[in-house]
Each structure stands twice: as structure tokens, then as C-alpha cells.
Amino acid sequence: MLTFHQAQLPNGLDIIAETNPAAQSVAIAFMVKAGARDESPEVSGVSHFLEHMMFKGTAKRSSEDVNRQFDEMGAKNNAFTSNEVTCYWAQVLPEFTEPALDLLADMMRPALRTADFDMEKKVILEEIALYLDRPSHTLFEALMADHFEKHPMANSVLGTKDSVSALARDQMKTYFDGRYGPGNMVLAVAGKADIAELTALAQKYCGHWPHVNVQRAYPAPVLQPKRRHIRDEKLKRHYIAGLCPGPSAQDDDRYAAMVLSDVLGDHEGSRLYWALVETGLADEADFSFFPHDQTGSFMVYASCDPERAQQVEGILLEELQKVVKDGLKDDEVERSKIKIATSTVLQGEQPMGRMRGLASRWIYNREYRSLEQDLEILESITTRDLQNVANKTSFAPMTITTLGPSAL
Numbered sequence: 001m002l003t004f005h006q007a008q009l010p011n012g013l014d015i016i017a018e019t020n021p022a023a024q025s026v027a028i029a030f031m032v033k034a035g036a037r038d039e040s041p042e043v044s045g046v047s048h049f050l051e052h053m054m055f056k057g058t059a060k061r062s063s064e065d066v067n068r069q070f071d072e073m074g075a076k077n078n079a080f081t082s083n084e085v086t087c088y089w090a091q092v093l094p095e096f097t098e099p100a101l102d103l104l105a106d107m108m109r110p111a112l113r114t115a116d117f118d119m120e121k122k123v124i125l126e127e128i129a130l131y132l133d134r135p136s137h138t139l140f141e142a143l144m145a146d147h148f149e150k151h152p153m154a155n156s157v158l159g160t161k162d163s164v165s166a167l168a169r170d171q172m173k174t175y176f177d178g179r180y181g182p183g184n185m186v187l188a189v190a191g192k193a194d195i196a197e198l199t200a201l202a203q204k205y206c207g208h209w210p211h212v213n214v215q216r217a218y219p220a221p222v223l224q225p226k227r228r229h230i231r232d233e234k235l236k237r238h239y240i241a242g243l244c245p246g247p248s249a250q251d252d253d254r255y256a257a258m259v260l261s262d263v264l265g266d267h268e269g270s271r272l273y274w275a276l277v278e279t280g281l282a283d284e285a286d287f288s289f290f291p292h293d294q295t296g297s298f299m300v301y302a303s304c305d306p307e308r309a310q311q312v313e314g315i316l317l318e319e320l321q322k323v324v325k326d327g328l329k330d331d332e333v334e335r336s337k338i339k340i341a342t343s344t345v346l347q348g349e350q351p352m353g354r355m356r357g358l359a360s361r362w363i364y365n366r367e368y369r370s371l372e373q374d375l376e377i378l379e380s381i382t383t384r385d386l387q388n389v390a391n392k393t394s395f396a397p398m399t400i401t402t403l404g405p406s407a408l
Contacts (some may be wrong), residue, residue: 043157
């Protein structure tokens with residue numbers, strides 16, 4: 001039986017766990033409420049850069065020690081940085097719970113050695129150059145910047161060549177000290193574990209960490225219709241992306257928005273798939289929902305032959321307005337609900353999938369939902385709920401950013 005537990009250390013570190021005696025592994029993560037949206041222009045890219053530095057060693061471990069010890073446990077481990085969070089995780093057999101937590105906790109107190117910082121900066125700059133060669137990255141970065149403009153969600157996760165080149169080690173240390181601590185992070189665990197043991201281990205390895213007092217800024221985005229085309233003569237395809245407001249991570253409409261995004265833009269069997277991909281007009285067509293912290297977005301995307309650019313864009317926008325004008329059908333909503341339920345159950349069967357959901361919900365809303373509760377919420381969603389979301393947003397104002405070899 002899956003059981004939820006929550007505890008808090010004297011220094012304010014939240015510990016959340018969903019234990020499962022039948023599980024054969026345990027997933028452990030530290031998720032920090034720190035991402036690109038929390039950066040000032042002077043330190044753009046520092047969250048992602050810091051993620052790299054967390055693997056470069058601590059006061060008592062070298063980078064080689066970190067990698068070797070994960071390998072000795074047979075761990076699956078990694079980290080990621082987004083606009084809103086940074087997460088460090090490992091999945092191990094239950095008998096390695098303590099060494100895995102010890103290692104992850106030690107990584108959360110990095111040495112940030114100047115020599116490592118200077119070396120890793122070169123790696124980050126190479127990564128930025130690599131991503132700049134990817135049309136999807138170029139398009140998405142431009143779209144977010146165009147849509148959100150001065151809002152923090154416009155910030156680039158990687159930063160820029162100039163911002164990363166100018167970043168100093170002491171600036172990173174200041175950013176770390178202000179955000180990486182109890183009060184702005186959570187220890188999340190799922191799988192075969194004991195909450196009393198976890199709490200004792202957390203106190204042992206994290207109890208000395210200082211509490212941090214930091215509040216994320218929540219300015220309201222000022223959104224207006226915008227359009228921009230980026231020309232790149234080296235490209236062979238035309239790329240279209242549109243961004244418009246959607247429910248936030250705290251909005252009850254987020255559940256219906258998730259189903260609506262599947263109805264409209266899943267990679268198979270959705271309205272955009274049948275209108276554009278199945279007909280051969282587009283290589284890809286997608287409609288996605290992003291529930292951000294206190295704001296949200298819908299994104300529509302397609303890639304196609306440059307000669308079909310206007311036709312494909314017209315159909316993309318037309319399909320969105322069909323939902324507003326003509327409504328949705330019960331059978332297509334039910335199909336999407338079944339697909340999402342299947343995906344939810346499959347993900348929920350693995351401690352790693354449950355752990356990530358646990359951490360995210362706690363960071364955004366300080367809430368827990370069991371797999372059964374997730375499925376109950378999904379089952380309760382109606383066609384009218386989806387229609388209400390579409391009618392509220394009308395998929396406007398829309399920012400449209402395009403990328404391709406031709407001048408428009």
C-alpha cells in the first residue's frame with residue numbers, strides 16, 4: 001500500500017515521501033525552487049551553470065568520487081534545470097538508501113572551486129553554441145522572449161554567451177547561498193523506504209544546513225499579440241510556434257487544460273495530427289500546456305516545407321478557433337482521458353515517476369495527491385470543463401514566432 005508521509009527538520013527542510021513496501025527500488029531527490037526566472041540579467045544562466053557545478057565535488061569529495069560512488073551503488077542519477085526549479089536525483093536499490101542520501105546531500109553543499117568554475121564555464125559555453133544550432137531551441141527561446149518580454153519567464157535557462165562569459169564565481173556563490181537551503185527546497189522520496197529512517201538520515205546529513213528566507217517575485221505578465229520571423233538560409237524546413245495564456249500550476253483549470261492539450265495536439269490521434277500530419281502538410285504538429293508558477297501557457301507548434309508555411313499556419317490557428325466556435329465532442333475527450341490515465345498509471349508504477357510528481361506538487365502547491373486521487377480528478381473532467389478553458393482563453397493574445405530559410 002502506498003502511504004504518504006511528511007516531516008520537517010528543525011531548520012525547515014521539508015521531507016515528503018510516498019512509501020511502498022512492495023517496491024524494489026527507492027528514488028530520492030532534492031528539488032530547489034530556483035530556476036531561470038529567479039535570475040537577474042547580471043547572472044543569467046547561473047541556475048543551469050550551478051547544476052553543473054554540483055557534480056564537481058565538495059569539501060570531502062572530488063568530482064571523481066561523486067561519479068564513482070554513484071556507479072558503485074548502481075544508481076541511475078542525473079539533474080535538470082528549468083525556468084522554475086532545479087532537481088538532483090538518484091534511484092537505487094533500497095539497501096543503498098543511506099549512501100545515496102549521503103552523497104546527494106553532500107552535493108548540495110558544493111565546493112565551488114574557482115578552478116572547477118573556470119573549466120566548467122568552457123563546457124557551458126560549448127553547450128550554448130551547440131543548442132544555438134538546433135532550430136527548436138532557437139525558436140523556443142525567441143518565442144518565450146517575445147511573449148513574456150520583461151517578465152521573468154522570458155529568461156533563458158542556458159543564459160547567453162555574454163552573460164555566462166561575464167559570470168564570476170562569487171556571483172554564483174551569492175546566488176547559491178540565497179536559494180539553496182531549507183525554506184526553498186524539498187527532499188522527496190518514493191519507493192521502498194521508512195519515513196522514520198529517512199527523517200533521521202536527513203537530520204544527520206542535512207540538519208546543519210542554514211535556513212534561507214527568499215520569496216519568488218510574481219509580477220503579472222503584460223501580454224499583447226506579437227509576431228516575429230527569424231530567417232536562417234541554412235535551414236530546409238519552416239518552423240512555426242505560437243504562445244498564448246493558459247492556467248497556472250495553482251489554477252483548478254489546469255486539469256482540464258491538460259486534457260484539452262491532448263485532444264488538440266497529441267503526437268497521434270489529435271485534431272492537429274489529423275489536420276496536418278496525416279494529410280502530409282506538416283512533419284510535426286503539436287499543442288502543449290505548460291502550467292507555470294502563478295502563470296501558464298499554451299503552445300502550438302508545427303514544422304513543414306517552407307512553401308507550405310502560410311497554409312500550415314492558417315490551419316494551426318483555424319483548429320484552435322474551431323474549439324472556441326464549434327466546441328468539442330465527448331468521444332474525443334474520453335479518448336484523451338483514457339490515454340492520460342494509462343500514462344499516469346504507467347508512470348505511477350515506478351518510484352522515479354512518483355517521486356518527481358511528489359516534488360513538483362510540493363514546490364508549487366505544498367500538496368500531495370495519490371495515484372487514485374489523480375485518476376479520480378481525471379475521470380471527473382467533462383467536455384464542458386475543456387470548453388470553459390477554451391472559451392476563457394480564446395487562445396489569445398497569441399505570440400507567433402517563425403523560423404525558416406525564406407523571408408516572410
